[in-house]
Amino acid sequence: MNKIWPYFATLSGPGYTSGQLMTLGGVTKDGRDATNAVSFMMLQSAGRLVLHDPPQSLRIHKGTPSQLWEAAIETTRIAGGVPTFENDDVIIPALVDRGLSLESARNYCLIGCVEPQGCGDEWACPGGNGTESFFNLLGAFLLAINDGRNPMPGPDGKMGGRVGLPTGYLYEMKTFDEVLEATKRQMEHFVHWHVSLVNTWEYVASRHMQLPLLSATIDGCMESGKDVMNGGAKYNSTGNAGIAIGSIADSLAVVKYMVYDKKLVGARELYDAIMTNWEGREDLRQFILNQAPHYGNDDEYADRFAGWASDVYGNAVRAASGPRSRYAAGLYPVTAHVLFGMMTAASPDGRRAGEPLSDGISPVQQMDKNGPTATIKSVTAIDQRKFSNGTLLNMRFHPTALRNETGKSKLIALIQTYFAMGGMETQFNIVSGDVLRRAQEKPEEYRDLVVRIAGFSAYFVELYKASQDDIIKRTELNL
Amino acid sequence: MDKELTGKVYDIQGFSVQDGPGIRTTVFMKGCPMRCPWCHSPESQAFHAQLLWIAMKCAGLDACTKCLDACPRGAIFPGKTLKNEATRETVRHIRIDRAICDDCGDCARICVRNALTMCGTDYTVEDLLERVIKDKPFYDRSGGGVTISGGEPLSQPEFVSRLLERLKACGVHTAVDTTGYAQYDVIRNILPHADLFLYDLKHMDSRRHQTATGVPNQLILENAKKIAQDGGKMQIRIPVIPDFNDSDESVRETGLFCRSLGQAVTVVQLLPYHNLGAMKYLRLDDGRSVPEAEPPTEGKISILKALLQDLGLPVTVH
Known part of the structure; x- marks a missing residue:
């Protein structure tokens, strides 16, 4: 197995x-x-x-x-x-x-x-043989406001050159529409780049990595006389999954709110703050975390950008095709949001460099403050029917x-x-007793952990130690 | 149409599953005529907006002194140096002199970390309606609705009555979570718009009731009878408080009263005391001591539950 x-x-x-x-x-x-x-x-x-x-x-x-x-x-x-x-x-x-x-x-x-697929008659290849093709949506946004350059230094500590389109810098963008336009161009550019890489892999694999045993079990291969890797299956598709829909929605909402709508901070000032990983700008970061709109609270101001970004990404993916098939878009991370976060610079939503990106289609960790019904309402801003490669909502x-x-x-x-x-x-x-004990040990990682007991709901890490111990006891009694 | 009429709300909680049938939103109205020492929401008691300070969100004076500068009355001072429970860093805290502070909220407005917040927000009926109607798809699917709780919602009668009327007009199931301590006129007025009362009964002995809560119980018991007569539905809630009302006799007496209300009582709920609200007393820091009692054991609660069931009452435990 x-x-x-x-x-x-x-x-x-x-x-x-x-x-x-x-x-x-x-x-x-x-x-x-x-x-x-x-x-x-x-x-x-x-x-x-x-x-x-x-x-x-x-x-x-x-x-x-x-x-x-x-x-x-x-x-x-x-x-x-x-x-x-x-x-x-x-x-x-x-x-x-x-x-x-x-x-x-x-x-x-x-x-x-x-990832949904036809059972026994589709080779959905949701991105390969265990090496899924994941797309960092927030990464595309950061390149869009940094003239196509990745603001994160490489493993050698050196900054790389331009890897995306020259879309200009945030502080050169006069209107928020220019920010959206730059983001859209950068996302579409990188979807094309992704697709050409995956297509290259598909081409090589179709020559050198045929799967005859598996092909014998999939409808269409016997009839067509072709391996699944050569498009022999009755149905074909290729998956591509977008990561950090919550992070990009929050980043767009924060830029719009802070810079263009409320003018609480200049574009240059916000740009500098994220390029220096919020160094010396903790007050600004805290203001953004606590007072600006965030996806996941049934607030249209932020939620619409989850809809917008997923549309841009999904449309680009679905328009792409490869040697076997059309592409199918998905929004699920497995745990790549943690790995990609390690490689992603600070972002306008208050995230520091290296911190995890948002998970699946869920809001950014700790930013959904109105409970599960509000989260669900927000998440439905994404037209999930367009994501036949699958979506994931953890609660x-x-x-x-x-x-x-x-x-x-x-x-x-x-x-x-x-x-x-x-x-x-x-x-x-x-939630298990073990999770709660870990939250006692490392409260900074569990600030969003809400416990609802007997009509009373509270952030676990804000409770007294004695109350926490009491909750752990109750938790284990209920299992 | 109700532009001037506002109600003071201290919290709105979505996905409430303990405050009536189905998935509900609970609106907590600020202000209560009682002062129960076991209250797990001490911030619900005063009728005015109050300043809360959450220590673990505060950056400490070495990082930020904005509130000291913002306070027009000079009520905020350097306080003790303590360890922040969340970050494990030692932090020089602030101290609020509650005798000088007049809850003006200037410090809360500039606190970017929300360590200082104002508890109590004024809503118009239409604004609040717009907020709670958002979850209607969940109410409709689950047989839920909106619960108006507190504090004591009946202490803001005009606002609550209008809100309930509007909710019913929008096809939303309504519940009112009340101490029952209000003039019956107020209750009669909302009865057509309240599908259900979550009705607290704390003690049948009026003297003991008054000693603990600050008010006698006659009005509360009378109101319960009148609600039953006038066709209202009630879930009776008994908070089980150690050494106050947790004896078999006390619970039996309350149970007998419930039984006398007949079909009006849909269920009797036991709410065992818990101390999860303890940290809220520190946030308010208004000189009251944190309630400290051992929560009743599960064994104790099941005995009380059986006792009520023997009286023929449907019973649930929260």
């Missing part, structure tokens, strides 16, 4: 996982509910064994029976993060848009972590939220509302 990973793949996708997903639930090829006894057995086994691998994805549609919902929430409560919830009502039309027949789209499965709950039937039914209603508004995927991390 396991395989040897390239070094950078171990950084971008750490942890032990086979990546062999099990897909449950959903609908049959003719659109009827596909739930059966095995769906329940698999969910219950993962719960009984507290098993995270192989990971499980549960396909949800309008007719998913309530018993299956309940079984899935019960497994989530015990195992945390298992299963992921996938929305048929968004994914199936997205796959049809990608070229699959309705029958094949209804029969989709998940591969990797959240974190305290186990007391799932303590009784009422709590469980409220969480189910939360996911159902998200899915009715166009959400594609979500998964829940359940």
Whole structure:
């Protein structure tokens, strides 16, 4: 089951996982509910064994029976993060848009972590053989306001030359529209660059890395007499995943708010502050973190830039094609947002150089302050149906939220509302006693950890040690 | 139309799952006529906006002295040197002389870290409505709605009544979380717009009630009866406070009263005392001591729950 990973793949996708997903639930090829006894057995086994691998994805549609919902929430409560919830009502039309027949789209499965593909008849190649093709959206923005130069020095400590388009500097841009225009050009430029690299890899792989055994199992290869790597499958696509949608949305919102709308800081001053990694500008950074608009709070001011940036990126990716197929866009990071963050300079949203980028389509860490309903409303600013390569929304709950039937039914209603508004995927991390103890040890890393207990909600790290200990006890009692 | 009418709100919490059916937004109105020593939201009690200081967000005087300069009354002084719980750095803190501070908020306006904030914001009915209506898709899907809590919402009767009326007009389920300590006219007025009351009963003995909370209980009990007569629905909430109302007799007496209210009571909820609100007393730092009591054990709560169930009451524990 396991395989040897390239070094950078171990950084971008750490942890032990086979990546062999099990897909449950959903609908049959003719659109009827596909739930059966095995769906329940698999969910219950993962719960009984507290098993995270192989990971499980549960396909949800309008007719998913309530018993299956309940079984899935019960497994989530015990195992945390298992299963992921996938929305048929968004994914199936997205796959049809990608070229699959309705029958094949209804029969989709998940591969990797959240990437939908036709089951047994599509070679979706979501970016390669474990070395996914990830796109740093925030990186493109930083180059857009720095004349195409990466503001982060290389490993040798030296600044590199221009690698992007000469779009000018932030302080030369008279209007915010110029900032958007520069960002759009830079993003499209790097999507083309990405596509030519991936296409080169695809070309080489089609010559030297055929997969005959696998090809024998995929519809179309026998009929066409071609390997999957040569486009033999019935359906083909190539995935590309954008990272840091939250970070780029916040950076655009902050530049608009601070420089162009409220004129609280000059463009040159803000530019200098991020180029020097906020050195001596902690007050400005704190103002931005605490007082400027941020994506994830159901505030249109910032949320629209998540919609805008995902449109620019997604449209460019979907317009691209390779030796086998068209491209499909996704918005999921595995953990590449941490790795890419290490290589990304400071950004206007208050992020320091080297800090992680935002995760999946989630808001920037600690910036969503109005709870899960506001987060969900914000996230739906992204038209997820256009991201047939998958999206990922992580949410974190305290186990007391799932303590009784009422709590469980409220969480189910939360996911159902998200899915009715166009959400594609979500998964829940359940806070454990170990997480809370780590938060006591390293409070600076857990400032956004909210515990909701008995109608009382608070940031965990702001509580007394005694109260924290009490919460740890309650947390473990509920598991 | 209600341009002048404003209400003072100290918090708005989305995804409230403990304050009535379904997914709700809870609006916390500022100001309360009671002074319960176990209150986990001491900032809810005063009717005026108050300055809060959150130590762990403060950069300390070596990094920033803006609040000292901004205070028009000179109420902020250098304070103790303490370790910041979040950053583990030793920080020279500020001290606010609450006798001089008049909660004008000048310091909070310039505090970029939100270490100093004003608790209590004035909303018009329409602004608040716009804010809470945003989550309507979640209310509709889950059978939820909006809960007006506090403080004591009935202490801002005109505003709360208008807000409830507007919410109902928008098709939103409404609940009012109340101590019941208000003139019945106020309650009668909102009854058509309140789908549910979350109604606190703290003690059946009026003298003990007054000693603890500052007010007697007759009005509260009378109001509960009248709500029942006039067709209102109530979830009765009993905060279980050690050495105050946690005896079997006390809970049984309260249970018998609930039973006398008949069909009006949809459920009785036990709210075991917890001390998670302790740090809020420090933020307010108004001379009151932090409540310190051991929360009731699970065993104790299940005994009380069984006792109420034996009276034929539906019971839940929060």
